[in-house]
Amino acid sequence: MTTTAEKPAGRKSVKPEAFDIVAIRSDFPLLQTQSHGKPLAYLDNAATSQKPQAVIAATARYYTNYNANIHRGVYKLSADATAAYEGAREKIAQFINAPSAKEIVFVRGATEAVNLVAATWGMDNIHSGDEIILSEMEHHSNIVPWQLLAQRTGAILKVIPITDTGELSLEHYQSLLSDRTRLVALTHVSNALGTINPVERIVAAAHARGIPSLIDGAQSIPHLAIDVQKIGCDFFVFSGHKLCAPTGIGALWAKHDLLEKMPPYQGGGDMISTVSFAGSTWNEVPHKFEAGTPHIAGAIGLGVAIDYLTGIGMDTIARYEHELLTYATEKMEKISGLRIIGTAPEKAAVISFVMDNIHPHDIGTIVDGEGVAIRTGHHCCQPLMDRYNIPATARASLAFYNTREDIDRLAAAIEKVKEVFA
Amino acid sequence: MSDLRDLYQQTILDHTRKPRNKHEMLDATSSADGHNPLCGDKIKLFLKINNGVIEDISFTGSGCAISTASASMMTEALKGKTLTEAQPLFERFHAMLTSPMDHEPDIESLDKLAVFSGVREFPVRVKCATLPWHTLQAAIKNEHRPVSTE
Structure with a gap:
């Protein structure tokens, strides 16, 4: 469901056979600027992407026309904001082929998503002597949260080595899988090397032994069509700002039964069903994981960024x-x-x-x-x-x-x- | 943009290509590690201090042109100086690098180190030039934990 405010704003005219680079570049105000008196050649997209005017306008439209808090107000502005925010969740679900929008949790970015999984699912399921498999090419955001978890629980990190060309050693990976392995957490695409990892095979090998997997999609989702069901993973995380969306917004996708079993991440408003000093009960998934007022404008901008990319x-x-x-x-x-x-x-x-x-x-x-x-x-x-x-x-x-x-x-x-x- | 020639002066490039006093020192009385996480520059600084005089000074490590040249020229400037002379030199060097662009820095008293005045036009590179000096401070304090520019 979307409001009239944020209907898809993609480049519907762009057909695959007519990739109009001039028209696309004109959608990005920052690409029209100069740097040190010369036209900007922006080649740091793995750090963050530039934003199309459609996304910039959508966030401005929220603040200008229907700025209100979500999920609470009975008045029209709040209903419009809620519809746009939840509409963005639907768009993300479709974009990554998630079975349900209820499996999409809004977070600040991939980093927070990994930390969320480590702090909730990890604390419940990973114990002393258990093993977590990572790779040598991980971003610090998919290393340090697991190190923190390992320090708290006594778990052990195992690292898949890479070859000189920058590919995972799959033989070595097979030998790392053990009865103590509780999670395989792996990047889909390396931010530093560009390597696209064979995540389907890696996830399948883990699943064959009943081991769940987390895929860091921060660097893959801006470049490849993502289908979380085809990948077969249990968790998929990404940031919006590398995907033409604002900073400070991203998403965690997790299988519904996992989200149901996971304890809350942060406590606060919106994530509860009832609160009393004797105890509280939690809101339903995914709201259980979204304490406090979220980055509403960011989520709406992410939805519009997805429309834009889908249009191309x-x-x-x-x-x-x-x-x-x-x-x-x-x-x-x-x-x-x-x-x-x-x-x-x-x-x-x-x-x-x-x-x-x-x-x-x-x-x-x-x-x-x-x-x-x-x-x-x-x-x-x-x-x-x-x-x-x-x-x-x-x-x-x-x-x-x-x-x-x-x-x-x-x-x-x-x-x-x-x-x-x- | 600010002229690259201000940054990469011939003297600086010369010290980058042929760093002086770049070796370990087995009889050092003090040493310290420095690290700039932004660009991965790493330096180890060795001091041989006798009665408050820097009798010998050397460094090892890997870094960008600016940090390597800065380390090299710092060792040349400080060899034979007293610790009480070294401190104000660092302060003047630091002041030159961080002075506002509309303000002419005091470079006379810095002698050869004045070639680094162009670095102030490149604010993200100031830490490269100051890393050896921050590491020196740590070595003088004989702190053996690594210093960081962050």
């Missing part, structure tokens, strides 16, 4: 980005003294690289001067940097609104880096 088509986006990645990889491989980190056959549009005798931080500063925004550092993946024995990388991460020209400008800026250090 996630398969169309994946195809376009793959072509762009191929172009960028060929271009970067031609640069002498540059080495790409992460060369798995199945990759999302991320190119991490290092250069001989030039620190990534210096690369970042110099290409910034050319109007090219890339990320440099450890990408919240310190164990992964240790694996490759490097302190940091420079990383260009692409989105569907990037162009070959953006790549050409990055390549030219890298030549400038080489000139400075020649």
Whole structure:
């Protein structure tokens, strides 16, 4: 159910066979701006995406036209806000093919979703000596919550190693599965390498032994069509801000029976059914996990971002980005003294690289001067940097609104880096 | 943008390519680890202090051009100086890097270290230049826990 305020605002005119990059770029106000007097080439999409005007307008519309708290008011404004907020939940469910919108919990982002699962399901189901399997390529957000849980419970973390190309060692994974394994928590796509992990196979191998799984979709959902039922996982988490939506909003999807059994995450308003000093009872799923006034504008913006992306088509986006990645990889491989980190056959549009005798931080500063925004550092993946024995990388991460020209400008800026250090 | 040549001056690039005093020191009287989590710069600083005089100073580690050159030039500037001379030098260096752009920093008293004045045009890089100096502070205090710029 949606209000008249937030009906789908996607680019309905865009057909897969007519991917109109000029029209798409014109939807993003920030892509029209300059950086250091040069047109902005924004290549840090794995950190956060830019926002289309439709999303910016939708959040402004909420604050301008129907700002009210949700789930409480009997008046029209509150009903409109509630309908838009719950409508966004429906859109998320459809977008990831969840069986029911009741399985979608709004959170601040993927990080909070992982922490929620660790603090609730984890505390109930993981005990001393139990094992949690992660991988060497995890973002800190899918490592540290489990470390905290392990410290509290005495559980043990097991790590799937990766190969030199940046792929999971599946043989090693099989050998890590044991009678003590209670959870497999894995990223779908590596933020630092771009590797797309074979999550269906990994989840299936865990399920064959009755082990549940959590998939971190923060880096996959902006680039690939997601079907949580096809993946077969038990938990799926993602952030909105990497998906053209506002910051501070994201979602946890979990199977309904798991959500029913999990204790509340935070206590407060909206998550209760009844409260007395003798004790309280909990609201139904998913509201049991949403204490306090949520990020209403953010959720509405996320719903509109999903409309926007659906209007283009996630398969169309994946195809376009793959072509762009191929172009960028060929271009970067031609640069002498540059080495790409992460060369798995199945990759999302991320190119991490290092250069001989030039620190990534210096690369970042110099290409910034050319109007090219890339990320440099450890990408919240310190164990992964240790694996490759490097302190940091420079990383260009692409989105569907990037162009070959953006790549050409990055390549030219890298030549400038080489000139400075020649 | 601010001119890259202000940041990557030839003296700085020279020290990046050929860092001075970059080695371990077995007879150090004090050492400290420094880390800049933003970019992954890591430095270990060694001091040999005798009667309040920095008789020898060296560093190891890996970092960007700015932090490496800063460490290299800091060791050159401080060798033979007393601890009481080192402290105000750090304060003047820090003041130069963080002074507002409309304010001409006092660079005369900094001698060769004045080449880092261009760093102030790049605020996110100031921590790169100050990391060796923060690590020095820790080494002087003989604190063996790693310092962080964050």
